[in-house]
Amino acid sequence: MNLQQLRYICAVERQGLSISLAAASLHTSQPGVSKQIHLLEEELGVRIFERSGKRLIGVTAPGRIILAQAKEVLRDVQNIKQVGTEFTNEITGSLSIATTHTQARYTLPKAIKKFTQRYPQVNLHIHQGNPTQIAAMVEQGEADIGIATEALARHQGLVVLPCYQWNRCVVAPPGHPVLKEKPLTLKALARYPIVTYDFAFAGRSLINQAFEAKGLKPNIVLTALDSDVIKTYVELGLGVGLLARMAFEPARDKNLRMVDAAHLFAASTTYIAVRRGMFLRGYWYAFIELFAPHLTRAAVDKALQTPSPL
Amino acid sequence: MNLQQLRYICAVERQGLSISLAAASLHTSQPGVSKQIHLLEEELGVRIFERSGKRLIGVTAPGRIILAQAKEVLRDVQNIKQVGTEFTNEITGSLSIATTHTQARYTLPKAIKKFTQRYPQVNLHIHQGNPTQIAAMVEQGEADIGIATEALARHQGLVVLPCYQWNRCVVAPPGHPVLKEKPLTLKALARYPIVTYDFAFAGRSLINQAFEAKGLKPNIVLTALDSDVIKTYVELGLGVGLLARMAFEPARDKNLRMVDAAHLFAASTTYIAVRRGMFLRGYWYAFIELFAPHLTRAAVDKALQTPSPL
DNA sequence: GACGCTTACGTTCGTCGTAACTATT
DNA sequence: AATAGTTACGACGAACGTAAGCGTC
Numbered sequence: 001m002n003l004q005q006l007r008y009i010c011a012v013e014r015q016g017l018s019i020s021l022a023a024a025s026l027h028t029s030q031p032g033v034s035k036q037i038h039l040l041e042e043e044l045g046v047r048i049f050e051r052s053g054k055r056l057i058g059v060t061a062p063g064r065i066i067l068a069q070a071k072e073v074l075r076d077v078q079n080i081k082q083v084g085t086e087f088t089n090e091i092t093g094s095l096s097i098a099t100t101h102t103q104a105r106y107t108l109p110k111a112i113k114k115f116t117q118r119y120p121q122v123n124l125h126i127h128q129g130n131p132t133q134i135a136a137m138v139e140q141g142e143a144d145i146g147i148a149t150e151a152l153a154r155h156q157g158l159v160v161l162p163c164y165q166w167n168r169c170v171v172a173p174p175g176h177p178v179l180k181e182k183p184l185t186l187k188a189l190a191r192y193p194i195v196t197y198d199f200a201f202a203g204r205s206l207i208n209q210a211f212e213a214k215g216l217k218p219n220i221v222l223t224a225l226d227s228d229v230i231k232t233y234v235e236l237g238l239g240v241g242l243l244a245r246m247a248f249e250p251a252r253d254k255n256l257r258m259v260d261a262a263h264l265f266a267a268s269t270t271y272i273a274v275r276r277g278m279f280l281r282g283y284w285y286a287f288i289e290l291f292a293p294h295l296t297r298a299a300v301d302k303a304l305q306t307p308s309p310l
Numbered sequence: 311m312n313l314q315q316l317r318y319i320c321a322v323e324r325q326g327l328s329i330s331l332a333a334a335s336l337h338t339s340q341p342g343v344s345k346q347i348h349l350l351e352e353e354l355g356v357r358i359f360e361r362s363g364k365r366l367i368g369v370t371a372p373g374r375i376i377l378a379q380a381k382e383v384l385r386d387v388q389n390i391k392q393v394g395t396e397f398t399n400e401i402t403g404s405l406s407i408a409t410t411h412t413q414a415r416y417t418l419p420k421a422i423k424k425f426t427q428r429y430p431q432v433n434l435h436i437h438q439g440n441p442t443q444i445a446a447m448v449e450q451g452e453a454d455i456g457i458a459t460e461a462l463a464r465h466q467g468l469v470v471l472p473c474y475q476w477n478r479c480v481v482a483p484p485g486h487p488v489l490k491e492k493p494l495t496l497k498a499l500a501r502y503p504i505v506t507y508d509f510a511f512a513g514r515s516l517i518n519q520a521f522e523a524k525g526l527k528p529n530i531v532l533t534a535l536d537s538d539v540i541k542t543y544v545e546l547g548l549g550v551g552l553l554a555r556m557a558f559e560p561a562r563d564k565n566l567r568m569v570d571a572a573h574l575f576a577a578s579t580t581y582i583a584v585r586r587g588m589f590l591r592g593y594w595y596a597f598i599e600l601f602a603p604h605l606t607r608a609a610v611d612k613a614l615q616t617p618s619p620l
Numbered sequence: 621g622a623c624g625c626t627t628a629c630g631t632t633c634g635t636c637g638t639a640a641c642t643a644t645t
Numbered sequence: 646a647a648t649a650g651t652t653a654c655g656a657c658g659a660a661c662g663t664a665a666g667c668g669t670c
Contacts, residue, residue, distance in 0.1 A: 001387060003312055004635085020649065029637050034650060036635085044394030053644055054650045062397040065589055069390045072587065076383045077311060080376050084354030087372045156586070276466070277382065279375055314660085330624060339662050344625060346660080363668055364625040 003077060005040040006070040008033045009048055013067055017049065017056040075141045079279040086281050093281055094123035098134040098143035100201065101226035103270065106246045108147070111291040119283045130200040130225070138273050144284060146273040147291070149203055158273040161303050163292040165269050167262035168207070169248055171234055171241040174257050178240045186214050186264050193221040193239030195230050203268035207242065210265045231256060244268075276304075313387060315350040316380040318343045319358055323377055327359065327366040385451045389589040396591050403591055404433035408444040408453035410511065411536035413580065416556045418457070421601040429593045440510040440535070448583050454594060456583040457601070459513055468583040471613050473602035475579050477572035478517070479558055481544055481551040484567050488550045494569050496524050503531040503549030505540050513578035517552065520575045541566060554578075586614075 008022060012033070015021035019037070023030040041047055048066055050058035059067065085093055099108060104126055116124065127134075127143055131151035138146035139157045146152060152160050170189065172178050181188040190211060197204045204223075211218045221239050224230045227247035234241035235255050248258045272288060272295070274280065285297040318332060322343070325331035329347070333340040351357055358376055360368035369377065395403055409418060414436055426434065437444075437453055441461035448456035449467045456462060462470050480499065482488050491498040500521060507514045514533075521528045531549050534540045537557035544551035545565050558568045582598060582605070584590065595607040 001313070001390065006390075018649080030649085031638085031651070031653095032636050035652090038651085044391065045398035046394050051650095054642080055644065055648095056650085062393050065393045066390050069386050069393070069589065073383050073386045073390075076379050076386065080311065080316075080379045080383075081354065083372050083375045083379070084356050088355040279379065328624085340624085341626070341628095341663085342661050345627090348626085361625090365623095365669065366625085 001040060001043060003073070005036045006073055008036050009040065009063075009067060010070050010074060012037065012049070012056070013059065017058070019056065071141070075275075078141075082279050082281060086279075090282050091119055092121040093283065094125065095145070095281075095284060095287060096125040096127065096143045097145045097147065097287075098127045098129055098137040099147040100131065100134065100149070101128055101228075102201075102244050102247055103147050104128055105227065106244070106249075107270070108291070111287065114290050115283075115287050118286065122283055130198070132200060135273065138275055141275060144274065144278075145287070147270065148273075149268050149270045150201070150205075152271045152273045155273075157276050159276050159304055160271045160273045161288075161292070161295055161300065163270045163272050163295070165267045167245050167260070167267050168203075168242055168265050169245045170259045170261050171231065171243065171248055171253070171256045172259075173235060173237060173255065176240065176257070179257050179259060181259075184259050184261060184264065186211060186216055189240070189242075189261075189264070190216040190218050193219050194242055195222045195224065195233050195239045196220060196242040197227075197230070198223045198225050201225070203265075206266050206268060274304075280304075311350060311353055313383070315346045316383055318346050319350065319373075319377060320380050320384060322347065322359070322366070323369065327368070329366065381451070385585075388451075392589050392591060396589075400592050401429055402431040403593065404435065405455070405591075405594060405597060406435040406437065406453045407455045407457065407597075408437045408439055408447040409457040410441065410444065410459070411438055411538075412511075412554050412557055413457050414438055415537065416554070416559075417580070418601070421597065424600050425593075425597050428596065432593055440508070442510060445583065448585055451585060454584065454588075455597070457580065458583075459578050459580045460511070460515075462581045462583045465583075467586050469586050469614055470581045470583045471598070471602070471605055471610065473580045473582050473605070475577045477555050477570070477577050478513075478552060478575050479555045480569045480571050481541065481553065481558055481563070481566045482569075483545060483547060483565065486550065486567070489567050489569060491569075494571060494574065496521055496526055496574050499550070499552075499571075499574070500526040500528050503529050504552055505532045505534065505543050505549045506530060506552040507537075507540070508533045508535050511535070513575075516576050516578060584614075590614075 007026065011022035011026055012019055015025055019033050020030050023033040026033070037048070044066070046062040047060050048063035049056045050060055082093070108126070112124070127137060129137065131148040134143070134146040134148045135151050135155045135158065137143040139155055146158070147163070152158055170178060170184065178184070178188070178192050196207060199205070222233055224233070227243050230241045230243050231253060233239070241256075242261070245260065245262070248256070250258070272292065274284075280300070285300060288295045288300055289297065317336065321332035321336055322329055325335060329343050330340050333343040336343070347358070354376070356372040357370050358373035359366045360370055392403070407418075418436070422434070437447060439447065441458040444453070444456040444458045445461050445465045445468065447453040449465055456468070457473070462468055480488060480494065488494070488498070488502050506517060509515070532543055534543070537553050540551045540553050541563060543549070551566075552571070555570065555572070558566070560568070582602065584594075590610070595610060598605050598610055599607065
């Protein structure tokens with residue numbers, strides 16, 4: 001067995017069970033890949049891929065396990081290479097962040113700006129997704145760091161660090177009657193059509209819980225995947241918006257008025273997550289600290305439970 | 311980078327930073343090992359080992375991380391090979407269990423007997439140690455399964471499953487006054503010299519807590535690493551023994567009398583642990599179920615959170 | 621001077637690419 | 646007939662072992 005063979009089987013799976021595509025993606029010849037896979041299967045004594053004659057049509061039961069382990073191996077190998085570059089070249093590399101719209105749009109920019117100034121040679125990638133996708137991306141090694149409010153903590157393979165707490169607010173066009181409800185109550189809110197986040201997002205379950213606890217049924221007329229869509233429809237007069245406090249910017253949102261709703265719903269916590277056992281480049285720590293100043297390198301290392309031997 | 315290079319650096323570390331010994335242990339030539347290590351260091355751009363001239367005298371900071379990751383890789387590769395043998399040859403292989411004296415001596419034998427009858431071709435190893443050592447062995451991959459009452463749950467890298475609960479008992483030579491204390495109380499017990507487990511073991515902390523809660527200071531005259539030593543010294547009249555209920559066997563321990571102490575101390579739970587992300591051979595599941603019948607394959611898989619795709 | 625690591629060199633084996641072949645759709 | 650995978654073969658390169666060299670202790 002060698003690393004190349006593991007790369008080959010992973011590529012074949014990734015390319016939809018095509019040896020030709022896998023070979024192309026790895027810039028090598030198709031017969032080479034074919035042969036190495038056969039050699040590996042022979043050595044292990046099991047077929048990894050199901051075949052119909054000569055075509056690959058699926059993954060066998062042992063193949064699924066082997067592929068999962070092979071990915072682990074390749075990730076760790078990647079980690080070892082990272083260690084090399086970290087110690088020879090601290091300031092170059094890449095950082096791939098998976099996050100939600102709200103974070104990407106309203107809370108990350110400040111940290112990103114400082115980061116790119118300080119590490120201009122780091123290649124930064126930001127992937128947008130819902131919390132479940134984000135957790136999966138970090139767990140699979142497709143993203144280095146995940147930032148989201150939900151779902152992260154449920155994953156065993158992730159180390160999750162709390163960043164900050166936030167509350168919700170209600171927005172409406174100027175003159176809307178909800179703005180005169182003082183103090184604003186859930187009961188009052190339930191009388192208006194509501195525009196808020198999709199269920200997969202940002203503590204949406206907390207919103208439902210708060211209404212349910214009072215025996216109220218909110219009239220949710222539109223659920224969106226991001227704060228900007230919510231604001232757009234509120235401006236159109238579709239209803240009152242219920243969104244993250246940090247997503248309201250008085251300077252920009254001149255067509256809207258905001259009422260704090262911190263007293264109506266439980267606060268949500270935004271977390272940052274990295275894969276357990278991952279080697280963290282120095283600038284990863286730097287980014288985390290820029291985003292959440294209390295998460296110093298020491299604090300992160302402690303949470304990783306495997307104190308960095310640096 | 312290739313797997314051989316990773317095997318080499320791990321062997322060098324394991325053999326106490328000796329390239330010659332590492333080469334010997336891997337049945338290869340010493341110059342080959344030397345060269346591959348240099349090639350790896352060159353490729354990564356960092357020194358893994360500290361050198362004084364030509365001798366290895368230590369591990370560098372990046373080297374420590376690289377070695378840790380390399381061990382991960384080799385474990386996963388081992389796992390892949392296991393998958394092969396599991397599917398071609400379900401009944402042969404090896405199983406390495408790390409456990410404490412009390413488990414090895416009193417609770418495991420029944421399961422082991424059934425297991426060896428059912429899987430005569432499985433090579434069984436039992437390593438004895440204290441709970442901390444057991445957790446470390448499983449986490450490092452030196453043992454496949456760990457069984458102990460403490461310490462396991464604190465390790466992130468382990469999946470821990472509860473097996474059974476047990477209580478303590480007091481033993482003393484026939485005619486000893488403690489046997490007439492009815493009902494037996496902590497206060498009464500505190501009047502006698504006590505022989506019990508070392509602090510690293512078997513809920514020893516629970517014993518201290520129970521006494522402390524009543525403001526009592528037990529007179530512990532001897533702490534032992536195993537139940538047999540405790541019984542031996544109790545037979546010699548050194549004091550009363552406080553040990554696990556299952557460690558008292560009326561048929562064997564004819565020179566001792568036992569009083570149940572379940573009402574005096576909180577019950578302890580014995581756990582079984584495997585490394586997270588490990589591929590479990592079929593007979594591992596069988597062993598676990600023989601030891602703790604409620605831990606069926608389905609129950610174990612569920613706890614592993616990564617449902618076996620078998 | 622003995623031990624331990626490195627360099628040098630030649631052989632062997634494994635890997636990869638091209639080309640021809642075969643099977644599936 | 647076209648597409649996808651396998652077999653065959655030859656060239657290159659990597660890895661290993663032996664032998665000699667060099668630096669430490």
